[in-house]
Amino acid sequence: MTEVVAEAKGPEREENLNTAEAGYQSLKERFPDAVSDDAREGYSGILVDATHLPEVATAIRDELGYDYLSSATAVDHLGLEGECLEMVYHAYRTSGGPALVFKAQTDRSAAEIPSVTPVWPGADFQEREAWDLFGIQFPGHPNLKRILLWEGFDGHPLRKDWREPYYEEEHKPFDSRWPGGKVFRAEETNLFGKNVQYPDDFDLGQLADVSDEALYSGLGLGVNVEPLANGSSNGLQTDTIVVNMGPHHPSTHGVFRMVTELRGETIHSLEPVMGYLHRNHEKIGERNAWLHNMPFTDRLDYISSMGNNLGYALAVEQLMSRGARYKAPPYRAEVIRVLMAELTRIVNHLWAVGFLLNDLGAFFTPMLYANNTREKILDVFEAAAGSRLMCNYMRFGGVYKDIPERLRSVANLVNDKIRDLDFMQFLGELVRDAIPRAIDELDDLLTENEILRTRCEGVGILPAETAIAYSTAGPLLRASGVAYDVRRAEPYSIYPDLDFAVCTRPNGDIYDRYLIRIDEMRESVKILKQILPLLEQTAGQEIMPGGKPGAYMPRVPVGEAYGRVENPKGELGYYVVSAGDPKGPQNPWRYHIRATSFINLTVLGTLCQGHKVADVVTILGSIDIVLGEVDR
Amino acid sequence: MSELELRELQDTEFPIPEDLQNTIAITSLSRLYSWSRRSSLWPMLFGLACCAIEMIGTAASRFDFSRFGMEVMRATPRQADLMIVSGTVTKKMIVPIVRLYNQMPEPKYVLAMGACASGGGPFKEGYSVVSGVDKYIPTDVYVPGCPPTPQALLHGLITLQKLIDGQSLARMDDVPWYGVGPSEPAPVPILGPDIIDPRQMELIRQQAERAALGAGKAAERAALGAGKAAERALPDVIVASNTRGLEAPETVGTAATGVAESEAADGEDPEKARRIAKRLEARARLAARRAAKQGGA
Numbered sequence: 001m002t003e004v005v006a007e008a009k010g011p012e013r014e015e016n017l018n019t020a021e022a023g024y025q026s027l028k029e030r031f032p033d034a035v036s037d038d039a040r041e042g043y044s045g046i047l048v049d050a051t052h053l054p055e056v057a058t059a060i061r062d063e064l065g066y067d068y069l070s071s072a073t074a075v076d077h078l079g080l081e082g083e084c085l086e087m088v089y090h091a092y093r094t095s096g097g098p099a100l101v102f103k104a105q106t107d108r109s110a111a112e113i114p115s116v117t118p119v120w121p122g123a124d125f126q127e128r129e130a131w132d133l134f135g136i137q138f139p140g141h142p143n144l145k146r147i148l149l150w151e152g153f154d155g156h157p158l159r160k161d162w163r164e165p166y167y168e169e170e171h172k173p174f175d176s177r178w179p180g181g182k183v184f185r186a187e188e189t190n191l192f193g194k195n196v197q198y199p200d201d202f203d204l205g206q207l208a209d210v211s212d213e214a215l216y217s218g219l220g221l222g223v224n225v226e227p228l229a230n231g232s233s234n235g236l237q238t239d240t241i242v243v244n245m246g247p248h249h250p251s252t253h254g255v256f257r258m259v260t261e262l263r264g265e266t267i268h269s270l271e272p273v274m275g276y277l278h279r280n281h282e283k284i285g286e287r288n289a290w291l292h293n294m295p296f297t298d299r300l301d302y303i304s305s306m307g308n309n310l311g312y313a314l315a316v317e318q319l320m321s322r323g324a325r326y327k328a329p330p331y332r333a334e335v336i337r338v339l340m341a342e343l344t345r346i347v348n349h350l351w352a353v354g355f356l357l358n359d360l361g362a363f364f365t366p367m368l369y370a371n372n373t374r375e376k377i378l379d380v381f382e383a384a385a386g387s388r389l390m391c392n393y394m395r396f397g398g399v400y401k402d403i404p405e406r407l408r409s410v411a412n413l414v415n416d417k418i419r420d421l422d423f424m425q426f427l428g429e430l431v432r433d434a435i436p437r438a439i440d441e442l443d444d445l446l447t448e449n450e451i452l453r454t455r456c457e458g459v460g461i462l463p464a465e466t467a468i469a470y471s472t473a474g475p476l477l478r479a480s481g482v483a484y485d486v487r488r489a490e491p492y493s494i495y496p497d498l499d500f501a502v503c504t505r506p507n508g509d510i511y512d513r514y515l516i517r518i519d520e521m522r523e524s525v526k527i528l529k530q531i532l533p534l535l536e537q538t539a540g541q542e543i544m545p546g547g548k549p550g551a552y553m554p555r556v557p558v559g560e561a562y563g564r565v566e567n568p569k570g571e572l573g574y575y576v577v578s579a580g581d582p583k584g585p586q587n588p589w590r591y592h593i594r595a596t597s598f599i600n601l602t603v604l605g606t607l608c609q610g611h612k613v614a615d616v617v618t619i620l621g622s623i624d625i626v627l628g629e630v631d632r
Numbered sequence: 633m634s635e636l637e638l639r640e641l642q643d644t645e646f647p648i649p650e651d652l653q654n655t656i657a658i659t660s661l662s663r664l665y666s667w668s669r670r671s672s673l674w675p676m677l678f679g680l681a682c683c684a685i686e687m688i689g690t691a692a693s694r695f696d697f698s699r700f701g702m703e704v705m706r707a708t709p710r711q712a713d714l715m716i717v718s719g720t721v722t723k724k725m726i727v728p729i730v731r732l733y734n735q736m737p738e739p740k741y742v743l744a745m746g747a748c749a750s751g752g753g754p755f756k757e758g759y760s761v762v763s764g765v766d767k768y769i770p771t772d773v774y775v776p777g778c779p780p781t782p783q784a785l786l787h788g789l790i791t792l793q794k795l796i797d798g799q800s801l802a803r804m805d806d807v808p809w810y811g812v813g814p815s816e817p818a819p820v821p822i823l824g825p826d827i828i829d830p831r832q833m834e835l836i837r838q839q840a841e842r843a844a845l846g847a848g849k850a851a852e853r854a855a856l857g858a859g860k861a862a863e864r865a866l867p868d869v870i871v872a873s874n875t876r877g878l879e880a881p882e883t884v885g886t887a888a889t890g891v892a893e894s895e896a897a898d899g900e901d902p903e904k905a906r907r908i909a910k911r912l913e914a915r916a917r918l919a920a921r922r923a924a925k926q927g928g929a
Contacts, residue, residue, distance in 0.1 A: 148760075149724070149760060150723075150823045152823060152825065153823075153825065153826070154826060157759050157760075164757060164758065165759065165826070166756065166757045167757075168757075186757065186763065187763065191835070191839060192829075192832055192835060192836075194767055194827075194829065194832075195723075195752070195756070195758075195759075195761065195762060195763045196826045196827055196828075196829075197826055198824075198825055198826055198839065198840075199825050200843040201840075201843070202824075202825055202836070202840055203840070204833065204840065207822065207824050207828070247725060247728055248728055248732055249707075250707040254679060254680070254681070255679075255680055255681075255725055275722075275724050276724050276725040277680065277681055277719070277720060277722060277725065278722055279681075279720050279760075279761055280755065280758030280760055280761065283758065283759060284755065284757060284758055287757070295754070296754065299681075299682055299754070302681070302682035303685060367688075367692070368693050371688075371689070371692045371693070371694070372694070375689070375692075388686075388689075388781065389682060389685060389686060390682070390778060390779065627681065628681055628682060
């Protein structure tokens with residue numbers, strides 16, 4: 001079976017490589033002065049001279065057809081070859097195929113790279129993030145402010161020479177913990193007993209919290225006399241009003257904040273404000289060893305932890321595959337991975353549909369229906385991985401453990417007894433019966449519901465071109481009629497062998513975004529039904545190469561890799577760079593997460609314009625974000 | 633009121649005939665008050681991170697915490713008496729959290745759900761993560777787990793109920809809200825170059841002075857040394873953020889909190905000063921009692 005897969009994948013991959021190569025070649029011919037190969041060991045793509053970036057980017061989009069900018073992120077090469085700050089862009093064609101990778105470098109002391117937002121508006125938040133965390137200026141960016149931290153924060157924390165208040169060492173495991181270290185409270189090392197540090201020249205007399213001021217500047221705060229004096233067309237004297245929603249708001253799906261400027265009840269402009277759950281995944285990820293990051297990925301999109309695991313495993317496996325002793329994951333591991341990933345998709349979409357109804361005002365009742373089936377799937381996760389939510393299940397080269405024989409659940413004791421069920425039987429009933437029934441039930445109750453249709457049809461329309469330009473992904477993109485699914489566009493794992501359709505809906509409104517989730521759940525059930533016999537056929541086979549558990553500190557060759565998966569919320573990518581010191585500790589040099597929820601929010605402001613306040617909540621619900629992933 | 637609850641309320645000091653026990657109970661006002669309060673805890677509808685998902689799971693039909701009286705979750709702090717801090721608290725978020733806490737009417741309780749809210753959890757070393765919500769607001773119950781399972785959260789909530797059962801109207805110094813006058817709001821942190829706790833202003837000023845004298849941040853760091861905590865002398869101030877509650881460290885009333893209070897006491901308002909003096913006295917009594925209890929045990 002494994003050989004068949006390899007054959008099916010082989011030629012396709014080669015051909016795709018050629019198309020990317022052809023793209024690089026034509027760019028080098030067209031811009032001989034500005035474009036050169038990235039010749040560093042383990043790196044791919046082209047280096048673009050920063051001053052020529054706008055022209056090259058336009059050519060990449062218009063002439064080569066790479067219309068979709070998946071990821072734009074920065075890397076600090078302090079102490080590495082060619083010490084500089086570097087922006088890395090991954091562009092794709094929505095028709096499928098591999099990435100065109102291009103990079104622009106800039107000096108660390110006066111970091112400045114022209115913005116690509118005029119070419120791909122989807123780079124908006126990502127460039128703001130690069131400014132916030134790396135301190136790269138982007139001339140041409142319409143709204144270059146800090147995004148995850150607050151205005152006034154001291155420094156740009158993802159620069160390699162910036163140290164956090166609880167800094168101990170560059171790499172884990174820290175000496176203080178292992179081997180033979182003594183555990184201490186990090187608070188004891190800090191003068192303030194807290195996770196804080198202040199600059200030496202900090203003057204308390206000058207203390208002012210400017211974060212909100214900076215946010216509101218540009219929005220019409222207070223009474224604006226001009227429109228009052230002129231009056232509007234119907235003779236009424238009106239003014240806009242700024243309304244703040246969040247970060248504590250029951251409908252913002254977490255600690256998300258929106259600042260809206262209203263004309264009456266109509267949204268004139270809306271600005272998403274985030275960072276209230278910025279947990280420094282990337283800085284911590286650079287201190288961690290490669291495997292340490294696996295449980296951290298769980299906590300990104302905490303509703304679909306299995307999918308996050310898979311993306312990270314794929315990215316690191318891509319790097320490891322360049323090593324001599326690398327062995328690909330065994331077939332059974334791939335089957336289990338797909339099983340978990342698709343169950344995750346169903347979990348996520350049940351949750352999303354339930355919460356969309358919450359946002360429509362059906363407070364928690366549909367949610368309870370959706371959650372019932374979700375709980376059963378969580379039982380499967382708990383039995384396999386040991387945890388309901390934070391599964392930490394995948395490893396580089398396979399999965400942590402084979403699926404168990406029995407499913408024992410302590411939740412909902414039956415007559416005070418722990419439920420002890422046959423795992424495969426439970427899973428089979430779930431896939432063949434319970435999940436399809438739950439989907440049908442939601443469909444029956446909701447799809448033709450008059451209130452739902454009136455509230456959702458024609459609201460928050462996202463045209464296909466805008467969806468692509470703003471780098472939206474997942475159900476949001478496909479509900480706008482773009483059949484782009486990483487599982488088909490750049491297949492991974494055993495997806496090429498599986499029979500499933502990439503669902504699309506033509507209208508791009510909230511209703512279509514609801515329908516597409518129902519469609520996708522049905523397709524996932526279809527995949528799961530194909531997975532069940534494969535699980536039985538491969539029973540007893542190894543789940544890690546050679547049947548051994550994966551290395552605790554795997555050696556990862558030098559280079560960069562971008563691994564991506566179709567997570568329930570859309571494309572989840574991991575950009576990892578290994579500086580690979582063969583003797584020293586093995587840690588990622590850069591660990592970047594291309595978070596779907598974060599990038600999908602770029603379009604929120606545009607999407608809400610002209611709608612009513614009540615619709616904003618529903619539009620946000622239909623995008624389906626999770627703050628762990630937005631803020632990271 | 634069900635039979636069982638009546639028996640729970642019954643004060644054993646006043647025996648009641650067996651056949652009347654299902655209909656009559658004699659109890660103290662304090663006990664009745666605590667019992668009714670703990671049986672109708674209204675948590676705030678307030679999710680921070682991953683733990684919020686488990687909190688919703690606990691509220692949903694499978695685990696259903698309304699069985700224990702957490703019947704309704706209120707979206708506004710003004711109608712809630714329990715704040716479940718369900719997830720990682722960041723520096724940006726602690727500001728609204730303290731504000732929300734101050735808006736809750738007393739008596740109010742805080743439950744730190746999960747590793748992050750209790751002490752920073754896996755993200756503790758993160759530059760924008762607050763290592764535990766109790767650094768800024770008093771916390772009553774800590775529920776371990778990452779995330780805690782719904783069962784664990786339920787256990788935490790039941791623990792809180794027991795805590796409330798033990799609080800008495802008669803012991804005025806037990807909890808701030810049975811004392812004289814309204815209690816002080818928790819100071820709202822400020823977002824500067826880093827988060828600033830108003831209680832530590834003096835300390836920050838001192839650091840700046842030292843920095844001006846040449847012993848900069850780098851020198852301080854070198855003096856403290858990283859990763860060798862055992863050999864290092866502790867800084868002379870450990871901030872006690874817990875000013876009440878069951879986990880209060882024995883260092884209650886250390887320099888930092890003392891600074892804030894003495895500053896406040898310097899103010900013109902004699903009423904306020906008297907209140908503060910009274911509270912400090914009560915706190916000292918509480919500490920003495922706890923010490924006595926420990927000595928006895």
